[in-house]
Amino acid sequence: MRVLLTTWGSRGDVEPLVGLAVALRELGAEARVCAPPDEEFVTLLKRAGVPLVPLGPTVHSVVAGPTPPTGEDALKLAPALVAARFETLSAAAEEGCDVILATGLLPAGARDVAEKFGIPYVYACFHIFGLPSRQFAPGIRPGTPSPEGETDNRVLWQQDAQRVNALYGGALNSHRAALGLPPVDNVRDHVFTGTPWLAADATLCPSEGMTELDLVPTGAWIRPDDRPLPDDLAEFLESGEPPVYVGFGSMAAYAPKDIARVAIESARALGRRILLGRGWAGLASIDDADDCFVVGEVNQQALFRRAAAVVHHGGAGTTTTAALSGTPQVVVPRIADQPYWAERVAELGIGVAHQDPAPTVESLSAALAAVLSPGTGARAKAVADTIRTDGATVAAKLLFDTVNA
CATH class of the missing domain: 3.40.50.2000 (Glycogen Phosphorylase B;)
Structure with a gap:
């Protein structure tokens, strides 16, 4: 089985995929990681013996300036990442791929490449914070803010979806059209699917009743680190x-x-x-x-x-x-x-x-x-003592089930 794992984000978005890739390898699968080419991530993947396919700009080049990125920066980055995913993931999938799993900064484009090749797609997240919920409001996202005083979480999440469409919709649907695929009217829900995987520890991140989506909890993807301290x-x-x-x-x-x-x-x-x-x-x-x-x-x-x-x-x-x-x-x-x-x-x-x-x-x-x-x-x-460390193995086995379903 050949698995393509992809993310764009900080170390916390990349390292879990290394743990999953290693778990897949131990079960006999071949896994590659499409991730930003920051030197830190290159070293991390090389140390684990996991192939890296560079995706988009380095994260450091985006976030390590003297001030945090602005909304205008986000409006430029979003379509650039969509384009990078279509190009990079398509090229990687052409070399052989049975399933694509995506995570990190909203991975618009990954599901669409899977659709192009007719293979399964899985969206995974490391917390419940970004999933639509009646229990809490969405976080801050670039774009038109919700009206002051709005407290209905269902309305707030609908407005969040509109902001996602403004960030990613134009670029995503343009690339889909080039592949002969129909447009998507709700990019966020399209990316999340109805059954996202939750790669978080159940003790630290309880999820029952927190979202209307059908979550698939796997536990956190932890790769044991046996390196000695300097x-x-x-x-x-x-x-x-x-x-x-x-x-x-x-x-x-x-x-x-x-x-x-x-x-x-x-x-x-x-x-x-x-x-x-x-x-x-x-x-x-x-x-x-x-x-x-x-x-x-x-x-x-x-x-x-x-x-x-x-x-x-x-x-x-x-x-x-x-x-x-x-x-x-x-x-x-x-x-x-x-x-x-x-x-x-x-x-x-x-x-x-x-x-x-x-x-x-x-x-x-x-x-x-x-x-x-x-x-x-x-x-x-x-x-x-309550935290489980087998989440990556659980997820790896689920990927086998997904491909063989």
Whole structure:
């Protein structure tokens, strides 16, 4: 069986597909990943021995400017990604493909390529936040905003669909017409299908009753990481008490202003050492004191288990990795689904949601003091025991069933 996996987004959108690709390979399938050609992702896929087919521009080129992307930027990016998917996925599928699975930033174009080749298509998501629901309103999306005061979630989701059509509809239907395919009048629902797969842990992301779509839960797609920690990092960890880890992953311009200084001073206020994850935001130490260590790309599964607490932005992957480690968390959400994950961490009692996007030394110190309490630590370890790690294998087997149906 030959599987084409595709995404466009940050590390949290790419790494789960690596886990799924490895699980498919272990079951005898051939899997390729069409993803943005960022150097970090190239390295990630090469290390796993998974073929990468470059798709679209690098994510770093879009999000790592001095300010976050604008609505105008989104209006340019959306049709460009549609075109890239039609071109790249079509070329990849022509080499042999039995099924296409798509995720990440709304993958308009992937289902249409599958339709062109007459093969199954699966849409997968890593959280429920973007799925139409009567339980919650849609997130912010570029385009005409909903009228102030509108509270009916059904109406709000209809208006969300209109914004998706404005972003992607013209480009999608133009490419469909070139293939002789009929137009699509609701791009969002066309991409999602009626049965999207939910690649999230059931404890962290309960889904029952949250959407009218017929969700197929698989569990999170986690690839065990057995890489040793670098010698200098291991030496730092062994030289004192477990440090507080602070990192904002791919957030770049979205990271809180002056967060490195705030984090260092907050940890020191509690007598704690600190580890900074450099990430795309370029976090760096503020002095030469030996209580602070800066790391690049490392095995977070191993690192988080040796931290006293994990302070992060609330991406699905980071939240799951921290929860699986049994280490308490402080989540400082910035965009998209991150406030949802912050709320879940707080609801489960495994950490604190710092919903103010601009932490101060006082507020972050207070949050850290709360999660470093024995009760939170014990709860974090208890929840860690409930998180399943076989989601990628579950999904891989479902793909076999999909192709053989």
